[in-house]
Structure formats: C-alpha cells, structure tokens
Amino acid sequence: MGRIETTLRKIFDIPRKHFAPGGRLEKMGPLFEAIEDVFFFPAEATRHRPLVRDSLDLKRFMSFVLVALIPPLLFGIYNTGYHTRLASGLSTDFLTAAGTGLMIVLPVIIVSYAVGLFWELVFAAVRKHPISEGFLVTGLLFPLTLPPTIPLWQVAVGISFGVVIGKEVFGGTGRNIFNPALTARAFIFFAYPAQMSGDGVWVAVRQNAANAADAVTGATPLALTTLQAPFNHIQEMLASKGYTLATLAVGNYPGTIGGTSAICAAVGALILIAAGIASYRIILGCIAGLLATGFLLNLLAAPQAMPWFSVNPVYHLAAGGFAFGAAYMATDPVTAPGTERAKWIYGFLIGALTVLVRVVNPAFPEGVMLAILFMNMFAPLLEYSEIRLRIKKRIPHV
Amino acid sequence: MHPKLELPINRFKVAGLPDHRIENAPAPGEVAAMPERIPLLKARLRVDTGDRVKIGTPLYEDKKNTDIVFASPAGGRVMDIRYGPRRVIREIIIQTEKAEEHEDFGAPPGTELSRMTRSRLVQMLLNAGMWPFIRDIVYRGVADPAETPAGIWVAMDNLDPFHPPPDIYLSTPADLRQFKTGLQALGIFCEHTYVSKSAKSAELDAEIEKRVTHRVRGDFPAEDPGVVHFHNKSTARENRGWFIRGQDVVLLGEFLETGRFPTRRTVAVSGADIESRYVSTRIGAPLHTLVSGFIEPDKYRWVTGGLFRGSSGSIESYLGLYETALFLITESGKRELFGFMRPGANKPTCSRAFLSIFNPRPLPVDADMHGSKRACVNCGNCTRVCPVDILPQFTYKCIRAGEIEEALSHGLLDCVECGLCAYVCPSKIELCHTFQETKHAYFRERI
Numbered sequence: 001m002g003r004i005e006t007t008l009r010k011i012f013d014i015p016r017k018h019f020a021p022g023g024r025l026e027k028m029g030p031l032f033e034a035i036e037d038v039f040f041f042p043a044e045a046t047r048h049r050p051l052v053r054d055s056l057d058l059k060r061f062m063s064f065v066l067v068a069l070i071p072p073l074l075f076g077i078y079n080t081g082y083h084t085r086l087a088s089g090l091s092t093d094f095l096t097a098a099g100t101g102l103m104i105v106l107p108v109i110i111v112s113y114a115v116g117l118f119w120e121l122v123f124a125a126v127r128k129h130p131i132s133e134g135f136l137v138t139g140l141l142f143p144l145t146l147p148p149t150i151p152l153w154q155v156a157v158g159i160s161f162g163v164v165i166g167k168e169v170f171g172g173t174g175r176n177i178f179n180p181a182l183t184a185r186a187f188i189f190f191a192y193p194a195q196m197s198g199d200g201v202w203v204a205v206r207q208n209a210a211n212a213a214d215a216v217t218g219a220t221p222l223a224l225t226t227l228q229a230p231f232n233h234i235q236e237m238l239a240s241k242g243y244t245l246a247t248l249a250v251g252n253y254p255g256t257i258g259g260t261s262a263i264c265a266a267v268g269a270l271i272l273i274a275a276g277i278a279s280y281r282i283i284l285g286c287i288a289g290l291l292a293t294g295f296l297l298n299l300l301a302a303p304q305a306m307p308w309f310s311v312n313p314v315y316h317l318a319a320g321g322f323a324f325g326a327a328y329m330a331t332d333p334v335t336a337p338g339t340e341r342a343k344w345i346y347g348f349l350i351g352a353l354t355v356l357v358r359v360v361n362p363a364f365p366e367g368v369m370l371a372i373l374f375m376n377m378f379a380p381l382l383e384y385s386e387i388r389l390r391i392k393k394r395i396p397h398v
Numbered sequence: 399m400h401p402k403l404e405l406p407i408n409r410f411k412v413a414g415l416p417d418h419r420i421e422n423a424p425a426p427g428e429v430a431a432m433p434e435r436i437p438l439l440k441a442r443l444r445v446d447t448g449d450r451v452k453i454g455t456p457l458y459e460d461k462k463n464t465d466i467v468f469a470s471p472a473g474g475r476v477m478d479i480r481y482g483p484r485r486v487i488r489e490i491i492i493q494t495e496k497a498e499e500h501e502d503f504g505a506p507p508g509t510e511l512s513r514m515t516r517s518r519l520v521q522m523l524l525n526a527g528m529w530p531f532i533r534d535i536v537y538r539g540v541a542d543p544a545e546t547p548a549g550i551w552v553a554m555d556n557l558d559p560f561h562p563p564p565d566i567y568l569s570t571p572a573d574l575r576q577f578k579t580g581l582q583a584l585g586i587f588c589e590h591t592y593v594s595k596s597a598k599s600a601e602l603d604a605e606i607e608k609r610v611t612h613r614v615r616g617d618f619p620a621e622d623p624g625v626v627h628f629h630n631k632s633t634a635r636e637n638r639g640w641f642i643r644g645q646d647v648v649l650l651g652e653f654l655e656t657g658r659f660p661t662r663r664t665v666a667v668s669g670a671d672i673e674s675r676y677v678s679t680r681i682g683a684p685l686h687t688l689v690s691g692f693i694e695p696d697k698y699r700w701v702t703g704g705l706f707r708g709s710s711g712s713i714e715s716y717l718g719l720y721e722t723a724l725f726l727i728t729e730s731g732k733r734e735l736f737g738f739m740r741p742g743a744n745k746p747t748c749s750r751a752f753l754s755i756f757n758p759r760p761l762p763v764d765a766d767m768h769g770s771k772r773a774c775v776n777c778g779n780c781t782r783v784c785p786v787d788i789l790p791q792f793t794y795k796c797i798r799a800g801e802i803e804e805a806l807s808h809g810l811l812d813c814v815e816c817g818l819c820a821y822v823c824p825s826k827i828e829l830c831h832t833f834q835e836t837k838h839a840y841f842r843e844r845i
Contacts, residue, residue, distance in 0.1 A: 042733065050821050058775065060739070390787070391808065
C-alpha cells in the first residue's frame, strides 16, 4: 500500500504546477483537483469555530447513492441482456445474458458520464468552482431510466440538457429546482417520443439474429392499458401476459435499464435510509400516497372507467419505475423540501400523482417521472409554508 | 421543580476525558489578560507597559460602558502589550511578583449580604472587575448592568469536551460555601436564579442539589445555559437573560467573603498524547504550565475553551478570562489515500455513514475539515442537531441573501453558537461562524 501511495503521490505532484493558477492548464484546474481528491482526501485545517468537524463530507454522502445504485444497475444489466437474447432467439444463460447486457448498457453509461462531465468541467472552469460530486449520481441515474434501445446521441443530448438547463443555468449544484437526471429524461421523453415510449423500444433486439422470434411483445406492463382489459380483470390480463405481481416486483420484464425491479430499488432505499443519506419520510410518504390513491380509485372503478382503476394498489407499487423513482429521485435532497413535515406531504403527493397519471391519463402509461418533476416545482412552496408555521411558533425577539 | 430537557444529540465519543483528579500546576512567572477573547468587547487600555499593578487593578475597560472594567489577574509589572490585526488588544502580559499585592475593595459584605441593595452590589462588582463574569445570554458578551434580566442561569456543567465537572471545582468545603454565597448574591439581581446541572455529573452535597432547578439530559450542548433558557422561556419578555458559569459563582462567593479579586481556576487539560487530568492554576496562566511531560509543542493546536466553542492558539498562548479547558489536538495535514471510501471504524461522526457507529470506544479527534467546501445540498443534518430549533440551512441562506430581518425571524438571536450545525455539515459550510458574525454585526448596529 505504501508504495502505491508514493507512486500515486508522484503522479499528481509532477504535473501539479501546470494546473495551478498561472499554469498552462489553469482552466483544467477543477478537473485536476476533482481527480486528485478522489485518490487523496483533502486535509484542510479548521479555521473557525467549531475547531473539530464531522468526518462525513459530500463526497462520501454522494458515494452512498452510487453504492445504493449497484443492485438496480447489476440487475438492469442482466435483465437487458436476458430480454435481448430472448427476443433474438439466443441462449439466455446467466453469463452470456450479463455479457450482452453489459455491451448494451455500458456505452450508454459511458456517454452519459463523458458528456455530462464535459459540461460540468466547462461550467467549473468558467465559474471557477470545484466540480460537485452530485454529478456522479446524475450521470448514473439518467442512463438507468432509459430504454436499452436508446441511440447514444440521444443520451448525449439528454444529459447535456439535464446538466446545463436542469442544473447549471440555476447556478449549479444546490440551486437547481428540478432533479437534473429527470429533467434530462423528460427532455428526451418529449423530444424523441418514438425512442422513449411505445412497444418497440424496451427490448434491444439484435437485427442480425436470423431466427429472431416475432412473437415477443415489448409492451411494458403499464402500457397494456391500451389492450382494454375487461372490468375487474386487469390482474388476470396482466398475468396472462406473464406479468404476475412477483414478476413485477422482481423486475424480470422488458423496460428501462435500471427501473424495472422494485426489489432492487427497495434494497437501495434500505441502504440509503440505514446510512442516513435519504429521507425515510419521503420514501414512506411516496408509498402511502400511492397506496391510498390506488385504493381510492378502486372505489371509483366502474365498467366504463379505464381498466387500471380496478387494479390492486400493490400492483402500482411493484410496476414500472415507481420504486426506482421513489428511492433515488424523490429523495434527492436538493430538489426535495428540507423540512420534515413538508417531506411527508411531498412524498405523499408524488405517490398520489404517480397513480393519477398512470390511471387517468392514457397518453402516459408511466407517471412517476412527471409526478416527481411536478412536486419538485412545489417543494419550495411546501418548505416555505412549514417555515412560516415554525416561525409562528417561535417566541420573537423584539 | 426539576424540569428535564432531552436532546437527541448523543453521538459524540471524544477520546481524552481527563482522569478524575486535580493536580497543582507550577506557579507561572507571567500571566496574561486577553481582551480579544471577550465577545463583543471594544477594549480601552487603562495601563501602559512598565506600570505596576496589583491583583484587581483595572487593566482595561469597555469603551461603550466605561463602568465595566477588567481586573488584573496578577500583581507585578506590565511586561508587554500585544496587538493583533487592526490594533485589537490581544494580550496584556504581567510579570508576577513573589509577594503579590491585592487591590482593596473595602470591607467584604460577607454575612451582611442579605441586607445589600441591588445597586450597591452592582457597583461593588463593577469596581472590582467582577462584573464581566456575568454574561448576556443572547449575545454572550458581558451583561449590561443597567438591564434587568428575566432570570439568571447558573450553568454548573460545561459539556463542551472537556471541562471540569462540578464535583471537581467544588471539591473542598470552602468551594461549596463560596458557591452558596455566590448564589445568594445572584439572587439580589433578579427574582429568578435558575441552576442547571447535567444528569450525568456526580451528585453533590444535598444542600446544593436542593438549589438545582433544572436537570439536563444529553450531551453538549444540552447543558448550555442558552439552550436551557430557550426551552424554558414562554414569553418574549423572558428573552433577555444573564448567565454565569458554576466555577465563576465560586469566584463571586470568594470575592464577597474576602473582598479581593479571586484568581484561582480549575482547568481540564486533555489530549491524545498527554496526561489528561484536571489542573489547579490561575486566571490567565500560560498554557505551557498546564502540560506536564515532554511533547513537541508545534505539532498541536492548543485549543482553549472547549472543542466546539473554543479558540485555537499555540504553546505561547494563555488562558482567557472565561476559559477553563485546554485540549491539544493535531492537524493531520496528511491526505489519506482513498479517504472518503474507507470504512472508517475510527472516524468520529454524527452520521451513520461510517463503521464507527458500531464502535463504542471514544474516538480521537483532530483539527481537520474532513472534506472541502461545497454548495449546500439541503440535506438537513444541521436542522436535526440544532438545539434551539433553528433551520440553520435556511437561516444561512437568508443571511447570504442580505435578508437579516428574515434571518432574525427564523430565530437567529436564539442561536447559542454551539457550532453543531457547522460540525455536521457535509458541505463544510461555516454556518456557526456566519451566525456569530451576523449576530455581532446586528448587536453593533442596534446601538
């Protein structure tokens, strides 16, 4: 270890002068600093009171989100590969499926990180501030919400929009109103609907596979509403298409790269809550809002209403990207309210809106993205209202 | 009445708790008064280099209220007066004489205390330089003698790591007697004298225990007089209060019994590489006299007054008027390889992001920021630890946006400057420093 450390130290010390103010590569200073900080933790001394500081810093804070993203990422790689090989009529054993998945998913992630980092660097150099760790999360969250067939140039356009318009125009990390990863996804969703929705985008069928099965339908479970299930029989209809509750929870069906598995998202959520990184109030609020609204719509279900009115609310919990959104997107501290009661309301309304969009609006089979973006907009209002309430309770100094 | 206050702050396990014994420090050849360490004070000198002073001779006064004078903690010759930036008076150094003389402040009132009027007592304390021991609970500077506070809070404990507990500074019968005399005197200032004591500190003599009005559970800063006051006030009239530290009550009693300015201090001395113990010394003692054994002095930050509220100095510094703690911590200065992804079984933290949450042992602390400055991500850690229900992240943003009125309505003046918000901030924002500066600026503008 000692030798590795000395070597690494040298690697950073030799070119340092070029990146320092006045050096040839001064503009690249933030990048140099960001990379060095990953290897060598900064050891700055305290100057003001208190003279001791907690060991937790933003880098570790954000790394926990990356750790929590490992289960959906790994499952997503396997799932993507599995369905690709299934649809292409190839063998679907674990290793080859994972390999195929990696070949599809890795380029998407690399493009997302590379293009996003480029924009981060441009803004860091112009504004002369360090690169924020929040980007590491955005750069991974965004690809996991995309269909595996997404063209790479669209990934690049999406992450550019997310980083620049979703974050940097507001002043950078900490000042953005909308979650940058979801902003990026929303942009792609509305700008290139052909590649982001419909039945054909969820499985990356290998065109050159001669014996590709034509019978494979790519419709996601939530998109099955168009099939007009008979009243009170939506669960049977879903099951007949292979979408039992267990399948939906495990996530072994075609869908976005990382967003299909509710169980993986739940594991991630548990990691985040255990480490104290994500707010359990938001996550529980989301679940409560989803179940309550789902149940309420059950009461309103009638033969002439849309089929999803009558589905057991638990199906909403397991299906689609809700679990992923609630665990990783809704809990983004920057765009969520910072006060505790407001977090409950914020979460609850995300859950409620998700169900409403899914059930009532047939144009959008999936609702969690819009629900979170919508509530992002209202987070400051919720926050403001709670602050007013708290101020009222204080004994003022006159 | 024994109200209990509980705060959910109990994840500090700082290594270096002093052994439960008192040692005598060697008598110092020089002691210092440090006007810079008195919050909000603009000092004006009353002596010059070369002057001879007695114990209790006024060394400097408050420019805004020249009745408030600060007494010399030693008898001898003023050896040097050192200034900091903008001519702030940093240290007035006095070379002590073998037989130190005392200033005479008239016959001690002793047993006549019960018949003493408020104005006479105030005058007496002001003359003798005893007044500065009584402090304002909002701004934490010296109390304004013209004001009538809603209550005086006696804080028997100071849990900022590490301070002498009451059973250490009240170890002799004389201490106990003087403490009671001091309490009696405080009763003359206003109707309510509250005495708060940590539930953790050892049981004292029954008569003192009877005087305790508030018992506080929880770690620093649950025991802070500002925090206890905040959780007990119910009207805006009660906002203004005074406080005094338990050890200063003993000094007050000693003054009333002897008629002389008291100089003794019991100080907690802690650190990883030194013998951590309590030391009996005097006000203004040079720090090097408190540490025994051989150490490399430049390796350390010599922090006086607690890790959270204290200020840092070097081996050449002295104890301030209010300071009863010395903690030697290091600046690691070493950039740890892959520091942010280590499991961290030994890293002190209030979060749950390190393995140290399973480590029950006290952990060593250092003077590192443990990260670099970032933008606020609204994580709310500061809100969770704030002992006076402020939302530090929003209050901070109000201040940065120039909305001081808004910050005040958020409760800025309730801030007790404990430093917990800045301690837990993962973005390493100087919350406490900003609040303190803003409070001070507001204080100056208000007048």
